[in-house]
Amino acid sequence: MPTEQQLLDYYRKMLVIRLFEEKVEDLFTRGLITGTAHPCIGQEAVAVGACSALGRKDYVTSNHRGHGHFIARGGDPARMMAELFGKTTGYSGGRGGSQLMADYSLAFLGGNGITGGSIPVATGVALSLKLRSIDRVVLCFFGDGASNQGTFHESLNMASLWNLPVIYACENNMYAMSTPTSRSTAIADIADRAASYGMPGTIVDGNDLLAVQAAVRAARKRARSGGGPTLVECKTYRLSGHSRGDPRVYRTAAEEERQRKLDPIKLFRKVLIERGAITPRSDKQIRKEARQTIGDTVKFARRSPAPHPGTLEEGLHPCQR
Amino acid sequence: MSYTEALRTCLAGEMRRDKSVFLFGEDIGVYGGAFGVTRGLLEKFGPERVIDTPISEGSFVGAAVGAALAGSRPVVEIMFMDFITLAADQLVNQAAKLRYVFGEQARCPLVLRTPAGGGRCYGPTHSQDLTAWFVHAPGLHVAAPSTPADAMGLLKTAIRSDSPVIFVEHKMLYNEKGPVSPRARPVPFGKARVARKGTDVTVIAWSWMALEAELAADHLEADGISVELIDLRTLSPMDTDTVIASVKKTGRVLIVEEGPRTAGVGAEIGARVFEQAFDYLDAPLTRLASPNVPVPTSPTLERAMIPNRESITSAILKILED
Numbered sequence: 001m002p003t004e005q006q007l008l009d010y011y012r013k014m015l016v017i018r019l020f021e022e023k024v025e026d027l028f029t030r031g032l033i034t035g036t037a038h039p040c041i042g043q044e045a046v047a048v049g050a051c052s053a054l055g056r057k058d059y060v061t062s063n064h065r066g067h068g069h070f071i072a073r074g075g076d077p078a079r080m081m082a083e084l085f086g087k088t089t090g091y092s093g094g095r096g097g098s099q100l101m102a103d104y105s106l107a108f109l110g111g112n113g114i115t116g117g118s119i120p121v122a123t124g125v126a127l128s129l130k131l132r133s134i135d136r137v138v139l140c141f142f143g144d145g146a147s148n149q150g151t152f153h154e155s156l157n158m159a160s161l162w163n164l165p166v167i168y169a170c171e172n173n174m175y176a177m178s179t180p181t182s183r184s185t186a187i188a189d190i191a192d193r194a195a196s197y198g199m200p201g202t203i204v205d206g207n208d209l210l211a212v213q214a215a216v217r218a219a220r221k222r223a224r225s226g227g228g229p230t231l232v233e234c235k236t237y238r239l240s241g242h243s244r245g246d247p248r249v250y251r252t253a254a255e256e257e258r259q260r261k262l263d264p265i266k267l268f269r270k271v272l273i274e275r276g277a278i279t280p281r282s283d284k285q286i287r288k289e290a291r292q293t294i295g296d297t298v299k300f301a302r303r304s305p306a307p308h309p310g311t312l313e314e315g316l317h318p319c320q321r
Numbered sequence: 322m323s324y325t326e327a328l329r330t331c332l333a334g335e336m337r338r339d340k341s342v343f344l345f346g347e348d349i350g351v352y353g354g355a356f357g358v359t360r361g362l363l364e365k366f367g368p369e370r371v372i373d374t375p376i377s378e379g380s381f382v383g384a385a386v387g388a389a390l391a392g393s394r395p396v397v398e399i400m401f402m403d404f405i406t407l408a409a410d411q412l413v414n415q416a417a418k419l420r421y422v423f424g425e426q427a428r429c430p431l432v433l434r435t436p437a438g439g440g441r442c443y444g445p446t447h448s449q450d451l452t453a454w455f456v457h458a459p460g461l462h463v464a465a466p467s468t469p470a471d472a473m474g475l476l477k478t479a480i481r482s483d484s485p486v487i488f489v490e491h492k493m494l495y496n497e498k499g500p501v502s503p504r505a506r507p508v509p510f511g512k513a514r515v516a517r518k519g520t521d522v523t524v525i526a527w528s529w530m531a532l533e534a535e536l537a538a539d540h541l542e543a544d545g546i547s548v549e550l551i552d553l554r555t556l557s558p559m560d561t562d563t564v565i566a567s568v569k570k571t572g573r574v575l576i577v578e579e580g581p582r583t584a585g586v587g588a589e590i591g592a593r594v595f596e597q598a599f600d601y602l603d604a605p606l607t608r609l610a611s612p613n614v615p616v617p618t619s620p621t622l623e624r625a626m627i628p629n630r631e632s633i634t635s636a637i638l639k640i641l642e643d
Binding site: 059061092093095096100102103104105109110112113114117119120121122123124125126127128129131132150151154155157158161315316 | 421
């Protein structure tokens with residue numbers, strides 16, 4: 001059972017993720033940042049719950065909707081924001097943008113611009129750990145859409161075949177961009193796919209942080225004891241659009257309204273109040289601090305220098321011309 | 322030592338030298354690989370260092386990328402270069418970009434060995450030379466040795482490198498023999514081999530075509546024609562300096578490439594020659610390559626398609642007429 005301090009830490013992290021994403025949407029609307037991003041509003045409990053179940057040295061791989069994963073893993077929101085502004089102080093010096101940020105010192109191997117692209121990579125990290133008898137596990141985040149890629153099926157087969165220490169955390173937010181899972185996926189529960197590969201597949205309420213944490217914790221224990229991989233399907237909902245400028249014509253306002261009642265941050269706040277971990281007054285203070293953090297990220301990003309065009313060709317291979 | 326033995330000796334040596342090196346691919350264990358390169362290595366190093374994979378190119382190459390990032394040094398075998406298309410995402414979108422985007426923290430010491438090319442009538446999906454595809458992808462190194470000594474030396478460099486390398490072998494070279502020292506130093510990437518010095522014409526080739534060009538040059542030497550043959554050895558990075566210096570000396574250029582002519586590696590070499598040595602050319606630059614069609618299975622058609630010692634000889638004679 002997490003301590004009160006830990007519960008508060010989870011809550012703060014979820015708030016920072018939510019406010020970060022809302023700020024990013026706002027910055028796009030105001031034309032202050034370019035390109036695109038995929039917000040994870042509504043999915044914060046999966047990111048924070050899953051990462052809270054890991055050890056400090058366990059690896060995490062992410063996907064295109066990865067801001068939450070990175071913040072949950074301990075990423076610095078200011079350097080993330082600077083990356084979105086394309087600045088030198090960003091995690092990738094402005095070269096990667098929203099989808100490609102990494103911090104190996106946090107064992108966070110980065111997001112991925114290709115749906116399903118990180119699933120084999122995570123599997124290979126686990127293979128290397130096993131070959132070298134290193135006691136760490138890999139947590140691989142991906143969405144329902146990625147579970148229709150060949151890489152998902154090929155990787156789960158290999159991971160089970162070789163008994164690799166990897167946790168496949170599928171965030172089923174019900175839509176692959178605009179396509180509902182009912183129109184893209186032949187079965188209702190992605191967790192059922194685990195059976196084809198001889199591994200356990202569990203289903204968890206992805207909006208319930210502590211449920212996600214418990215499921216990932218169990219999978220980690222299994223992986224560390226040599227039990228092999230687990231597929232954990234976290235049922236959740238993306239309250240925002242797929243990416244910036246998504247008019248969400250593929251679903252109804254009534255559906256969104258229903259889902260808003262299941263907002264993971266609201267649910268967790270209730271838990272904290274019931275346990276007496278926060279009061280309306282301390283909650284107000286926590287939220288104020290989170291807003292302050294996000295405000296500071298924008299200030300940091302805006303005053304950071306842009307990369308010099310002369311650096312364009314640097315850093316690939318010393319001799320490749 | 323044969324080209325195959327050179328590769329195998331190198332793999333064994335590197336596996337002994339560095340415990341983090343492991344082999345990964347289809348049927349490379351008991352079977353020893355489709356062309357026998359890894360034969361005997363399972364017995365020597367065990368199933369944790371010589372790992373047979375399922376037929377899942379897209380994902381076992383991705384797994385090799387992950388293993389490389391985590392600190393291993395995987396050497397992957399793709400049974401025929403044609404199958405590399407299944408792994409293109411993992412090579413082009415993942416491995417190639419890591420270092421540029423994530424910086425020093427992301428090291429991807431991945432080697433992907435693969436037999437390329439025709440000459441054995443294996444047909445349209447088992448005979449292609451797709452080298453040019455990967456030369457066009459920033460962030461990948463591409464090596465294509467033509468001799469057993471270079472197979473050994475370049476593979477050593479590839480395995481010790483922290484960058485992803487596509488290592489193109491050739492089915493028609495596996496049985497070629499040549500002097501190799503197992504203790505030979507690694508051959509640096511981006512340094513061409515001047516296979517023979519000459520004064521009348523510069524011929525640029527690599528992989529199997531370098532061998533065919535050598536035979537053509539032998540034949541022409543009897544007629545008093547002096548060919549300078551440059552074996553590029555690595556296409557990315559490419560040793561342009563050696564090419565330009567030779568062109569300035571001979572004033573005549575033939576580029577020989579097995580892959581399709583359009584947008585081939587030869588087109589790139591030709592453009593560099595025009596950019597850097599146009600004033601030195603005494604005759605039109607000539608490219609000899611395969612026509613833009615899939616590789617047919619029939620021996621007569623395959624033979625008509627791929628450049629060989631005879632067509633190289635004719636092309637050189639024609640250049641010298643100008």
